[in-house]
Amino acid sequence: MDSTADTYGTDITLANYADALPAVSDPIERAFACDNLLAQVPAVQRDIAEIRAEALYAATLRPGWDGNRVAEHFGISPTAVSKAVAERRGDDRTLMRTALTTLLETDATALATREVAAAITARDVTAMARRLIAAVRHLRSDRLTPAQRAQVARAAERAAALLDAAEGVHG
Structure with missing residues (x-):
């Protein structure tokens, strides 16, 4: 898989996938490009979750914004806010x-x-x-x-x- 990673889908990123993937005419290349992007998703999800958790924490530092208010505002459980x-x-x-x-x-x-x-x-x-x-x-x-x-x-x-x-x- 590493040898073909240099050949297929190298110019397609998570930022431009919506336009770039359908434009790949060869179905083998398009499928491989999809696989490459899907492999990146868990790391991106972790990064976004960490940034969100930091934001939830920062929100609770503001006057009047306790964990319950933050949870209610974002439609999540108070336990999720408490953990973050x-x-x-x-x-x-x-x-x-x-x-x-x-x-x-x-x-x-x-x-x-x-x-x-x-x-x-x-x-x-x-x-x-x-x-x-x-x-x-x-x-x-x-x-x-x-x-x-x-x-x-x-x-x-x-x-x-x-x-x-x-x-x-x-x-």
């Missing part, structure tokens, strides 16, 4: 908790120790994000290794994205 939210929120909390802990342990922020410590144990991911952004504003970067600076920067970038999503314009 739990996994992503856990990842975000771990990312920010690690960065905040690094800042606390290295004394790399001028933000009050109690504020940083409180953010580390916060359950609300937006509260963690706000504290992390505040801590980075008072960063003493000379106290961090390059790897720690990169870790804190990644977490701060994610925190900013979460706060942007939480303050979205489509209330």
